[in-house]
Amino acid sequence: MKCVQKLSLFLASLVLALLTLSAVSVDRLKGHVSWLADPAREGRQASTAGAAAAADYIAQQFKEIGCDVQMQDFGRMRRNVIGRIGTAQRYLLFGAHYDGQGPGMPSASDNAAGVAVIIEIMRELKAKELPVSLVAVAFDDEEQGLNGSRYYSDHPPYPLENTQAALIFDTLGRPFMDLATWTMFVLGAEYSKELAAVIQKRSRPEMLVAGTDLIGPRSDFAPFAVKHVPYLFFSHATHKDYHGPGDTADLVDYAKLAEDASFISLIAEDIARLPAQPKYLTEPVYPPGESASLENELQLVEKERSDVPQAFRLMFDDFRARLKSDSS
16 A cells, blocks of 8 residues: 555656646747747847847737836847846846847747747746746847847846846757757856755756856856856757758757756746855856766767767867866
């Protein structure tokens, strides 16, 4: 009887977990990405009509969820779109850039998919009674120098010192280097013991937790790091169509995108419920096993791909040299 009861409890918890991880709508994610990456948007390059239309679309989505919405203009037809839910004076920020590469470049995974994720995570978390306000920021003009996130961090409408963490999303929905398996890169936890603990609690096999020095200041987390705001950066990373005309909406895996958005919403909820605001570490504490995880990933790429571009081979050699230096 005890075995039957234990099995019943296990099955009930498994069903609950599966229901939790299927909460984000595949259809809504697909709708957002398809609209943003449509040829009519002409690649959403900053300071163009396509980018302006994208900003209006995102603002409307935020309003439909129930956000208070504001546009943060920073010149030459450039503007961040900001949505807020809640009245608490502590904030959990979700960010993704909505600008793209310009005409002929749909920019679906980079980064219409990231924008779709922050819209739907806001929808998912709105139903929770969280002790923080939720702030979603769709940044403009990332591709030409992180200009939108830099402007936001220099002119924050909500105090950065009261920002629990910034969760940043870039290049999602397609597997790293077009491998048969998925890897979700999670960077930034090395600068916060509290965020590292959350990530460790929620760890799953496909997560590769690494230090941000893996890529350098190459996405919208960088301006927040400069301001010592704890952050996490989520990405499926590069693929064969990255920054190219083949980065189209039809090649995004929306079931996987929904699964990951639902999972990240659990991480976000854990961060929102932390009893105290996470502290930013000036000296990073790198995750245990980082070197082995990265080496395994590089070996997987080399095993599955005979056509790894020379630029990536050089990057891999650089990674290996750094990993060897760090471990010595």
